[in-house]
Amino acid sequence: MLRPKIKLFLPAVLVLCGSAAVLNCQTSEKTGLSDRWLGRDKLSHFAVSLAAVGLANHWLEAESAEPPVRARNTAVVFSLSLGIVKELQDGAQKGNRFSFKDLAADILGAAAGIVLFTIN
Template sequence: MLLPTLPVTGSWRASVRIFLLIILLCCSGCTHLANDEWTGRDKAQHFLSSAFLAAAANAYAERQNWSPSHSAGFGVLFSISLGAAKELNDSRAGGTGWSWKDLSWDVAGAATGYVLWNTAR
């Protein structure tokens, strides 16, 4: 017996990935959260490193002859995933604690890196 299939589009896949990421972050089991400020030296480091990583990953993907949309997605998601991994590492018992503020600066930096890379090329 054949089962009906649903058409799978790129936007549907992206929505599922974002939903799964949100579920994963909500269930990550952080041992403790950071009590930090919105500004500070570490926030600038998060922003700048995420911007650099997004631009570098975008450049790498373009050099692999990926389409512009795939290159952009790879660059931004690569940068954000490294920021989330760093926060997950910070959330362990001996770490400084999970910081949603740090992750927010990571996302802002990744978006800025993407924009600057596409503006500069």
């Protein structure tokens, strides 16, 4: 059965890719560009949220023996909390701003994480 192997490998790959995208990413304020819906930072938000759901769900379900529904719900809350904290931090920085578009990308990434990693 391939599914358990994917549950372990895919989240790790996504975290690495998402981390690389975040490190490469520049905020729209710093580059002088507008906050576009399909900007590079939106892909970073999407990827990190997706990976956070996958990793948190796997850890909670496999390592902590949480029931699947509770693991999924906790993973989603964890992922979205990361996005909210990031946007609050952006809003507090001089020359930067809170972006609802970034939060939308976080929500879409978390939703994709639910589909990929928690629905059997």
